[in-house]
Amino acid sequence: MTALVVLTVLEVVALVAALAFYLFWVGTLLARIAGNLEECAQIVHGIVADAALIGPGVEHINETGGVVAGALPLLYGMAEDIVADVTPRPEPPAEPEPARPASGTRRSRLLHAVGFAPDLSGTGGGQPSG
Amino acid sequence: MPIAMDSTEHTLWVSALIVGLVVLIAVAALLSLLIYLVRIIDRRVVTVRDTLKAAKANTADTVLIPQVATGVDAVLAEGLQHHLFLGRVLGKVKS
Numbered sequence: 001m002t003a004l005v006v007l008t009v010l011e012v013v014a015l016v017a018a019l020a021f022y023l024f025w026v027g028t029l030l031a032r033i034a035g036n037l038e039e040c041a042q043i044v045h046g047i048v049a050d051a052a053l054i055g056p057g058v059e060h061i062n063e064t065g066g067v068v069a070g071a072l073p074l075l076y077g078m079a080e081d082i083v084a085d086v087t088p089r090p091e092p093p094a095e096p097e098p099a100r101p102a103s104g105t106r107r108s109r110l111l112h113a114v115g116f117a118p119d120l121s122g123t124g125g126g127q128p129s130g
Numbered sequence: 131m132p133i134a135m136d137s138t139e140h141t142l143w144v145s146a147l148i149v150g151l152v153v154l155i156a157v158a159a160l161l162s163l164l165i166y167l168v169r170i171i172d173r174r175v176v177t178v179r180d181t182l183k184a185a186k187a188n189t190a191d192t193v194l195i196p197q198v199a200t201g202v203d204a205v206l207a208e209g210l211q212h213h214l215f216l217g218r219v220l221g222k223v224k225s
Contacts (some may be wrong), residue, residue: 004140006145007147008143011151014154018154022158023161026165029165029169030168032172033172036176040179043183048190054192057192060224062201064206068150068202068209079216082220097140110159
């Protein structure tokens with residue numbers, strides 16, 4: 001009888017102690033989780049505040065940049081007009097020279113083979129090669 | 131004064147003690163499972179917090195966007211000054 005009573009009391013005490021221990025442990029963990037979640041909420045509020053600047057700012061930049069991009073052709077067109085008007089130009093020759101290839105005239109071995117050397121300076125004809 | 135107890139009551143008491151022990155073990159197991167799950171939640175919350183900190187660091191520079199907008203406005207104002215200047219110079223050159 002006494003042993004049963006002692007065992008019953010021990011069992012009840014063990015149950016209460018186990019409940020108290022686990023509940024204290026869970027309470028500690030939940031308190032820590034609550035602190036972390038509160039910090040997360042503050043960070044999210046900061047991110048929202050930062051992101052609120054993006055939309056109006058980018059819209060403003062896009063609008064102003066579009067105006068600048070549209071005005072730049074007008075500016076460089078005016079600058080080209082000014083440069084074309086004030087740049088000195090060389091005097092045109094009285095008699096226009098015949099057009100000659102800028103690369104010069106190629107030496108022909110066929111003409112040289114028959115003894116003809118053309119004068120490419122523009123005066124006179126060809127001379128027989130010695 | 132000792133209380134007399136017959137064998138049936140003794141058996142019932144012992145059975146109640148065994149059931150109580152089983153309940154105690156079950157409670158401990160379930161609370162251990164609860165602790166395990168809560169610790170998982172704790173780790174995941176820490177991960178979420180770290181990710182949010184990184185996201186906050188990434189979005190911290192958005193305060194520069196209004197400054198950039200102000201700079202682009204200044205570029206536009208300077209372009210208008212250039213337009214006025216080139217308009218005056220172009221008129222004088224053409225005349």
